[in-house]
Amino acid sequence: MADAPANLSYRQSHMTDETISTERPRRGFFAGASAQIGLFAIVALLWVIFSTLAPGFTSPINLFGIGRSLAVDIVIGFSQMVVLATGGMNLAVGSIGVCAVMLTGFLLQDAGVPIPVALAGGLLLGGALGWLNGFAIVKTGVNAFIITLASASLFLGAMLILSKAVPYNTLPPEIGQFGRMRLWGYVSPLIFIAIAIGAALYVLYRHTLLGRQILAAGANPRAAEMSGVPVGRVIIISHTLSGLLAATAGIMLVARLGAAMPSVGGEDWLLPSFLGPVLGGTLLAGGSVAVIGTMIGAALVTTIRSGLLVLQVGNFWLQLFLGLILLAAVMADRYRGVFLERRSLGRR
Amino acid sequence: MKLFSHAIRGLAASSILAGLASFGVVGLAQASDNKIALIPGGPHPYFAPWEQAAADAQKDFGIAAVDFKVPQEWKLNLQTELVESLAAQGYTAFGIFPGDAVGINSTMTELKDSSIPSAALAGCAQDPTDAAFCLGTDVYNSAYLGTKELIKAMGGKGAIVHLAGLLVDPNTTLRVKAVETAVGETNGEVTLLQTVADTDAQEAADQKINALLAAQKDEIGGMIATGYIPSVVASKSLRTLGDKRIKFIGIDDDPIVLEAIKDGFVAGTMAQNPYGQGYIGAYVLDLLAGGGCTIKEDATWIETPQTKRFIDSGTLVINADNLTTYKDDLKKVTTDIQSSFKDKYLTCQ
Numbered sequence: 052m053a054d055a056p057a058n059l060s061y062r063q064s065h066m067t068d069e070t071i072s073t074e075r076p077r078r079g080f081f082a083g084a085s086a087q088i089g090l091f092a093i094v095a096l097l098w099v100i101f102s103t104l105a106p107g108f109t110s111p112i113n114l115f116g117i118g119r120s121l122a123v124d125i126v127i128g129f130s131q132m133v134v135l136a137t138g139g140m141n142l143a144v145g146s147i148g149v150c151a152v153m154l155t156g157f158l159l160q161d162a163g164v165p166i167p168v169a170l171a172g173g174l175l176l177g178g179a180l181g182w183l184n185g186f187a188i189v190k191t192g193v194n195a196f197i198i199t200l201a202s203a204s205l206f207l208g209a210m211l212i213l214s215k216a217v218p219y220n221t222l223p224p225e226i227g228q229f230g231r232m233r234l235w236g237y238v239s240p241l242i243f244i245a246i247a248i249g250a251a252l253y254v255l256y257r258h259t260l261l262g263r264q265i266l267a268a269g270a271n272p273r274a275a276e277m278s279g280v281p282v283g284r285v286i287i288i289s290h291t292l293s294g295l296l297a298a299t300a301g302i303m304l305v306a307r308l309g310a311a312m313p314s315v316g317g318e319d320w321l322l323p324s325f326l327g328p329v330l331g332g333t334l335l336a337g338g339s340v341a342v343i344g345t346m347i348g349a350a351l352v353t354t355i356r357s358g359l360l361v362l363q364v365g366n367f368w369l370q371l372f373l374g375l376i377l378l379a380a381v382m383a384d385r386y387r388g389v390f391l392e393r394r395s396l397g398r399r
Numbered sequence: 400m401k402l403f404s405h406a407i408r409g410l411a412a413s414s415i416l417a418g419l420a421s422f423g424v425v426g427l428a429q430a431s432d433n434k435i436a437l438i439p440g441g442p443h444p445y446f447a448p449w450e451q452a453a454a455d456a457q458k459d460f461g462i463a464a465v466d467f468k469v470p471q472e473w474k475l476n477l478q479t480e481l482v483e484s485l486a487a488q489g490y491t492a493f494g495i496f497p498g499d500a501v502g503i504n505s506t507m508t509e510l511k512d513s514s515i516p517s518a519a520l521a522g523c524a525q526d527p528t529d530a531a532f533c534l535g536t537d538v539y540n541s542a543y544l545g546t547k548e549l550i551k552a553m554g555g556k557g558a559i560v561h562l563a564g565l566l567v568d569p570n571t572t573l574r575v576k577a578v579e580t581a582v583g584e585t586n587g588e589v590t591l592l593q594t595v596a597d598t599d600a601q602e603a604a605d606q607k608i609n610a611l612l613a614a615q616k617d618e619i620g621g622m623i624a625t626g627y628i629p630s631v632v633a634s635k636s637l638r639t640l641g642d643k644r645i646k647f648i649g650i651d652d653d654p655i656v657l658e659a660i661k662d663g664f665v666a667g668t669m670a671q672n673p674y675g676q677g678y679i680g681a682y683v684l685d686l687l688a689g690g691g692c693t694i695k696e697d698a699t700w701i702e703t704p705q706t707k708r709f710i711d712s713g714t715l716v717i718n719a720d721n722l723t724t725y726k727d728d729l730k731k732v733t734t735d736i737q738s739s740f741k742d743k744y745l746t747c748q
Contacts, residue, residue, distance in 0.1 A: 113487035360484035
């Protein structure tokens with residue numbers, strides 16, 4: 052029992068934009084907020100550089116493309132972030148996403164059900180597969196890494212067997228039209244879905260008991276358990292939420308492509324699912340989430356990718372530059388964090 | 400704050416420019432002002448001739464720019480992001496090998512909505528599609544002719560193996576059918592011993608083809624490959640084995656396959672026309688992007704399972720007889736298609 056407050060206090064110094072209840076929430080919040088301001092400054096600086104060097108970067112067609120990719124990347128990031136909060140991880144986000152994609156496609160095209168029912172079906176499947184992951188982790192006590200690594204292959208294999216890898220490409224036209232919709236000429240409505248999900252998650256982690264229980268379980272499961280937090284239940288809920296968010300990202304891709312394809316998701320989602328949250332300040336060890344940080348982290352990656360493409364940096368150099376810039380961004384952010392911490396200690 | 404004001408200024412300037420362009424103040428592109436991009440699905444040796452085709456088309460047809468742009472990996476999202484970024488830079492037409500026959504369609508629709516024509520080159524987009532047309536190899540015909548050539552090389556009897564590409568690729572289904580049809584026409588003289596699928600990746604091809612030869616070498620009278628990589632791998636394996644008894648027909652003109660034909664380890668290979676696909680594609684896209692021509696709806700298109708607007712870019716057998724002259728034959732095919740394209744498939748003002 053005595054460990055819990057000490058541990059929470061330690062975690063608190065690493066909080067970003069959300070934190071479980073602490074003795075000094077204001078300071079934790081502002082420390083986290085300043086971390087995101089630093090990341091945002093880097094994104095803004097890159098926007099200035101790219102828009103100055105390549106005028107096409109701020110053209111409506113590119114802004115629309117950036118917004119749409121960003122929306123999907125943010126939700127993929129959220130689907131990982133919610134399990135990182137518990138100190139776990141979900142390597143099956145891509146597999147769950149593609150299962151939801153194919154079920155939605157089947158319901159829309161072959162079963163001919165109304166669009167809302169098909170979307171609900173895809174989301175439900177995502178949630179159910181996430182629940183299975185959580186249930187298996189809690190009941191077996193095996194690390195989330197192993198369980199979700201296995202389930203990623205299991206879900207993907209089952210999807211391929213059932214669908215025979217045949218895409219659904221005659222979906223109702225409204226689906227594709229929504230994905231191509233441009234508000235004010237260059238804004239994709241998908242970005243508002245990502246923002247709405249972000250707002251809901253922010254409320255969950257910052258203002259609800261369940262959110263605080265999830266973070267407490269992630270910070271120190273033993274201490275949380277002894278404090279009355281149902282750790283097993285919150286892990287299952289987090290994985291269910293992760294599956295639901297992965298399905299949401301998958302359905303957003305269905306709208307983007309106007310088709311349900313077995314080639315989306317899978318392993319391709321792993322990197323973006325970790326990049327956004329980790330760059331944004333979510334701790335891999337658990338106990339802390341950064342909703343706004345995840346959004347800015349995803350924006351950083353999308354900006355770099357799009358900027359380098361518009362600058363016509365040789366396509367084969369793109370990966371190298373992406374790695375270098377990400378490393379530089381993280382180092383700069385780390386240096387800024389250390390600097391703030393030292394300054395803060397100096398004032399005491 | 401300065402950073403923000405700069406960013407907002409950059410954004411505002413671009414928005415104004417885009418607005419001016421949409422009202423025609425900046426000026427409409429003339430045919431010679433077009434910027435055309437030829438984009439494969441990802442890095443693959445098949446598309447290497449597109450680079451030369453782009454340069455030649457730019458020079459021969461006086462196009463402002465024809466560029467060969469390769470996505471860094473064979474992934475649909477990387478291809479669509481590349482297309483979007485090039486459109487943002489003012490490219491006026493796109494010749495695309497679809498990274499995914501279905502998935503590319505939304506991008507092609509968006510290009511069409513922005514009055515940017517696109518065509519599927521070397522591989523088709525699945526109907527319904529907004530690709531203006533598909534210029535590629537008639538895969539069924541190529542596999543059928545290749546199998547006939549193999550049967551001829553085998554003396555009209557024996558057992559053959561088909562080394563096929565990805566099972567989920569609709570073209571593989573067509574090729575399998577074509578091989579079966581050609582075999583069926585021999586009234587049992589030739590039998591299809593096995594179809595080995597999913598061999599269009601280096602590791603898979605190495606494992607499957609070498610295992611096949613190790614286990615069934617004596618039963619196999621001939622092999623046909625309908626994918627680039629199994630074609631190269633089988634050519635190498637037969638050379639390593641020193642086996643000239645097994646007759647083999649490959650696909651495409653990789654130097655390893657051509658060298659094996661020269662040395663008698665391979666009977667022949669089915670040439671495709673990637674250069675012609677890039678060259679003719681750029682020529683037609685220039686006409687479409689200039690605004691002077693539109694696609695003729697009632698043209699004599701070939702209908703395939705993927706699309707109703709298919710044009711065969713030509714195929715021929717390369718063997719020991721035409722090893723040194725086949726490039727001239729392909730050039731002639733390219734010239735013939737290009738010179739008659741306007742009359743056959745376009746309506747021009």
